[in-house]
Amino acid sequence: MRALCIAILAALAAASPANAAETLTVYTYESFTAEWGPGPQVEKAFEAECGCDLKFVSVADGVALLNRVKLEGQSTKADIVLGLDTNLTADAKASGLFAPAGIDQSALAVPGGWSDDVFVPFDYGYFAVVYDTEKVSAPPKSLAELVEGDPKIKIVIEDPRTSTPGLGLVLWVKAVYGDRAADAWAKLKRRVLTVTPGWSEAYGLFTKGEAQMVLSYTTSPAYHIIAESTERYQAAAFSDGHYLQVEVAGMTVNGAKNPLSQKFLAFMTSPAFQDVIPETNWMFPAAKTGKPLNPAFDRMVKPAKTLIFSPEEVAHNRQAWVDEWLKAMSE
Amino acid sequence: MSAAIRDPRVRAGVAAIAVIVALIGGAFIGLAVEGAADFARALSAFDAYYVRVAIFTLWQAALSTLLSVAPAILVARALSRHPAFTGRGLVLRLFALPLALPAIVAALGILALLGRAGYFAGLLSWLLGGDWPGIYGLSGILVAHVFFNLPLATRLFLEALGTVPTDQWRLASQLGMGVAPSFRLIEWPVLRSALPAVAGLVFMLCVTSFTIVLTLGGGPAATTLEVAIYQALRFDFDPARAVALTFGQIVLTVASIWLLSRLGADPVRDANLGVAPPRRFVTVQATERAINIAVIVVAALFVVGPIASIIVSGLASDLAGLASQASVQRASLTSLGFGASSALIAVLLSLALVAMRRALETMRRSRRRSLLEYAADTGAGFVLVVPPIVIGAGWFILGRHVGDVFLLAPFMVVSVNAIMAMPFVVRAIRPAHDAAAERHDRLAASLGIAGWNRFRLIDWPSIRRPLLTGFAFAMALSLGDLGVIALFGSDAVKTLPFLLLERMGSYRTSDAAGLALLIAALCLGLMAVADWSGKERA
Numbered sequence: 001m002r003a004l005c006i007a008i009l010a011a012l013a014a015a016s017p018a019n020a021a022e023t024l025t026v027y028t029y030e031s032f033t034a035e036w037g038p039g040p041q042v043e044k045a046f047e048a049e050c051g052c053d054l055k056f057v058s059v060a061d062g063v064a065l066l067n068r069v070k071l072e073g074q075s076t077k078a079d080i081v082l083g084l085d086t087n088l089t090a091d092a093k094a095s096g097l098f099a100p101a102g103i104d105q106s107a108l109a110v111p112g113g114w115s116d117d118v119f120v121p122f123d124y125g126y127f128a129v130v131y132d133t134e135k136v137s138a139p140p141k142s143l144a145e146l147v148e149g150d151p152k153i154k155i156v157i158e159d160p161r162t163s164t165p166g167l168g169l170v171l172w173v174k175a176v177y178g179d180r181a182a183d184a185w186a187k188l189k190r191r192v193l194t195v196t197p198g199w200s201e202a203y204g205l206f207t208k209g210e211a212q213m214v215l216s217y218t219t220s221p222a223y224h225i226i227a228e229s230t231e232r233y234q235a236a237a238f239s240d241g242h243y244l245q246v247e248v249a250g251m252t253v254n255g256a257k258n259p260l261s262q263k264f265l266a267f268m269t270s271p272a273f274q275d276v277i278p279e280t281n282w283m284f285p286a287a288k289t290g291k292p293l294n295p296a297f298d299r300m301v302k303p304a305k306t307l308i309f310s311p312e313e314v315a316h317n318r319q320a321w322v323d324e325w326l327k328a329m330s331e
Numbered sequence: 332m333s334a335a336i337r338d339p340r341v342r343a344g345v346a347a348i349a350v351i352v353a354l355i356g357g358a359f360i361g362l363a364v365e366g367a368a369d370f371a372r373a374l375s376a377f378d379a380y381y382v383r384v385a386i387f388t389l390w391q392a393a394l395s396t397l398l399s400v401a402p403a404i405l406v407a408r409a410l411s412r413h414p415a416f417t418g419r420g421l422v423l424r425l426f427a428l429p430l431a432l433p434a435i436v437a438a439l440g441i442l443a444l445l446g447r448a449g450y451f452a453g454l455l456s457w458l459l460g461g462d463w464p465g466i467y468g469l470s471g472i473l474v475a476h477v478f479f480n481l482p483l484a485t486r487l488f489l490e491a492l493g494t495v496p497t498d499q500w501r502l503a504s505q506l507g508m509g510v511a512p513s514f515r516l517i518e519w520p521v522l523r524s525a526l527p528a529v530a531g532l533v534f535m536l537c538v539t540s541f542t543i544v545l546t547l548g549g550g551p552a553a554t555t556l557e558v559a560i561y562q563a564l565r566f567d568f569d570p571a572r573a574v575a576l577t578f579g580q581i582v583l584t585v586a587s588i589w590l591l592s593r594l595g596a597d598p599v600r601d602a603n604l605g606v607a608p609p610r611r612f613v614t615v616q617a618t619e620r621a622i623n624i625a626v627i628v629v630a631a632l633f634v635v636g637p638i639a640s641i642i643v644s645g646l647a648s649d650l651a652g653l654a655s656q657a658s659v660q661r662a663s664l665t666s667l668g669f670g671a672s673s674a675l676i677a678v679l680l681s682l683a684l685v686a687m688r689r690a691l692e693t694m695r696r697s698r699r700r701s702l703l704e705y706a707a708d709t710g711a712g713f714v715l716v717v718p719p720i721v722i723g724a725g726w727f728i729l730g731r732h733v734g735d736v737f738l739l740a741p742f743m744v745v746s747v748n749a750i751m752a753m754p755f756v757v758r759a760i761r762p763a764h765d766a767a768a769e770r771h772d773r774l775a776a777s778l779g780i781a782g783w784n785r786f787r788l789i790d791w792p793s794i795r796r797p798l799l800t801g802f803a804f805a806m807a808l809s810l811g812d813l814g815v816i817a818l819f820g821s822d823a824v825k826t827l828p829f830l831l832l833e834r835m836g837s838y839r840t841s842d843a844a845g846l847a848l849l850i851a852a853l854c855l856g857l858m859a860v861a862d863w864s865g866k867e868r869a
Contacts, residue, residue, distance in 0.1 A: 057821075058822065064566065067566070067567065067568035071731055075735055152461070154464075161566040189552070193467060196836070197836065198836075208448055211447075327378070329551040330383045330551040330554065
């Protein structure tokens with residue numbers, strides 16, 4: 001009996017907060033922590049460097065990530081939140097839950113430059129419609145062609161209430177159509193097979209052959225070329241431009257008390273992390289890598305025009321624009 | 332009354348009622364506080380989207396009811412015209428299966444069969460002369476609702492047809508009545524009187540359907556209020572909108588209940604029935620026989636299809652590999668633990684209520700029942716109509732002021748499922764308990780046996796089996812549930828249905844099929860235990 005008591009006490013001691021400082025908790029989205037995602041490699045590399053325990057907690061996608069942190073508020077266990085994008089940073093800052101990163105950002109290289117003292121970018125990409133060449137002979141050449149096209153050829157999109165690509169498409173349509181966005185959605189709706197909570201669900205449906213097109217990134221075909229040696233899946237180049245996504249991570253106010261947080265953000269902009277990104281997250285690196293990009297990335301669609309709203313514009317209008325989407329899609 | 336309060340059985344009963352009231356009341360407090368705190372936002376949530384969701388909720392329920400009930404009349408009639416063919420018992424047993432099957436498992440079975448990549452996709456594409464579009468949205472929801480409710484309605488109608496007195500059939504036979512007149516004069520009046528209650532029950536089940544709409548809805552165009560509540564909390568984290576939607580769900584549910592009670596239905600009725608005694612006075616012509624056989628075969632195939640595809644795709648998956656996954660093992664343990672705890676709580680609460688009701692009944696002198704006795708009797712049944720998502724949403728909103736709401740997961744899942752199972756458990760144990768009490772009360776009183784000794788020596792042997800029935804039934808319900816856990820599930824706490832939802836979401840189809848088979852086997856096993864212990868005499 002005494003031995004049991006000692007064992008229980010020992011177990012309690014092991015779980016006590018004294019050890020918590022050795023752990024870094026990172027909230028992120030599901031496809032980041034998937035077996036084929038960057039998570040496992042990042043975890044190994046960072047743990048080797050810091051001699052600590054890196055713990056991932058994942059939710060469906062980027063917007064859900066912000067909602068989760070807002071929901072937990074001051075009591076959040078997240079030290080780092082990784083996987084928001086510039087469309088959410090103003091909102092995230094307004095929550096007062098994030099602390100300035102305080103790291104050297106000179107190594108960063110993202111389109112349009114970077115100046116944000118709270119959030120640090122880790123990769124970027126352009127949203128694109130990826131299609132199956134075996135089923136789609138005439139891919140859309142513009143957003144208008146996507147909207148007006150044959151309703152029998154289906155696309156899977158993500159939900160803007162949970163997913164950053166989903167929100168990206170809402171903003172993309174807004175950037176191109178402006179006040180006529182609701183009409184565009186009413187038309188596009190006929191082509192939407194289903195709306196998924198996150199990117200991984202949507203892409204899974206697409207590769208399973210349930211839909212002929214999916215909302216993803218210009219860089220997605222690189223995965224099929226490099227990992228599967230097939231040219232079957234391609235991104236459609238839109239003449240009216242592609243919406244840019246810069247994915248970022250930030251340190252929470254709670255996380256600022258953990259010295260590992262800042263270490264992680266610095267690590268994130270180093271080649272050890274950036275090298276992992278292109279061929280696991282299938283996005284462009286946001287800082288210098290240790291080795292050159294696979295040449296397949298050079299063959300990806302290069303946007304004719306880059307579309308983007310400022311974080312403040314998005315923060316100001318997100319609710320109204322998502323509500324507009326919801327109304328159009330529920331009709 | 333003072334004597335009643337001193338009786339331990341009454342005290343236990345009052346405590347049980349307090350637990351239930353606290354759980355449901357707490358949820359409503361959470362909703363009310365949030366609604367009051369952000370009243371403007373809650374009010375602004377009553378927008379065009381809200382109206383569409385509410386209309387869709389009613390529309391899909393109305394269509395599901397029509398599509399379930401109308402064919403059920405044909406199937407029930409066909410079954411009643413042929414009271415003694417080989418395999419009839421099997422068909423009836425088959426029709427009891429969907430009730431025991433968790434909704435998420437059935438949804439997966441239907442997708443495996445009729446989805447764009449399902450077993451029938453090739454055939455359907457060929458028949459349509461184009462690509463089979465799959466069954467996302469309204470069509471998927473309807474197929475699933477009919478899968479659950481057609482067999483239920485059939486069994487209820489068959490029960491109604493069983494009440495036709497044998498004399499009427501004999502008379503009809505002597506008069507040489509044909510198919511049409513005997514339907515018009517004998518069968519239809521019985522069916523018509525059962526129709527409102529059956530349709531009302533099915534409608535009610537479809538209005539509050541959550542899992543089916545969540546898994547087969549596929550987008551904002553096919554969203555019901557319950558799913559919208561879930562999305563407002565888990566997607567948007569927009570508690571004010573969740574409060575507004577919950578209000579709508581409560582109004583709809585209350586209206587449906589009111590309608591249902593006006594139509595004379597019992598929302599917690601037992602849909603199990605014995606095989607009706609054979610009647611020998613019906614002679615069926617060859618044409619009608621052929622039609623009846625076709626109706627029964629089609630209905631049976633419709634029910635068999637998804638079940639068979641669960642079994643086939645489940646067996647084809649890598650079951651051994653699945654069993655060795657740490658996440659699956661953990662979810663299994665979590666599910667079994669949650670299921671057993673909530674079944675235990677359900678049984679204890681039910682026992683307390685049943686004992687109190689009996690105690691109050693024997694103590695009272697007038698014919699009028701006290702409020703307490705009423706609460707223990709009819710009142711308990713009404714928890715069924717409070718949607719679990721509503722209770723979950725209330726606590727979710729309340730819990731976030733306290734700290735990490737996801738820490739509430741075990742408590743919420745166990746307690747809500749326990750309370751939802753309670754009306755069924757009460758029904759399982761009350762007849763045996765009251766009968767035993769009737770038999771032993773005086774003897775026990777004259778021998779001075781009371782309290783724990785009386786329970787151990789006298790009550791326990793006679794209610795042991797019904798308790799097992801209730802326990803197994805409650806555990807099966809809890810194990811297959813995906814309502815509360817959908818709200819509270821997280822990396823830290825996953826049950827088997829939650830894990831299945833996740834695997835379905837990431838299109839790990841083979842894993843999902845294996846998990847569905849596992850959940851189905853557990854639930855059907857528990858239901859078989861409930862069935863067996865409910866039937867056999869102690």
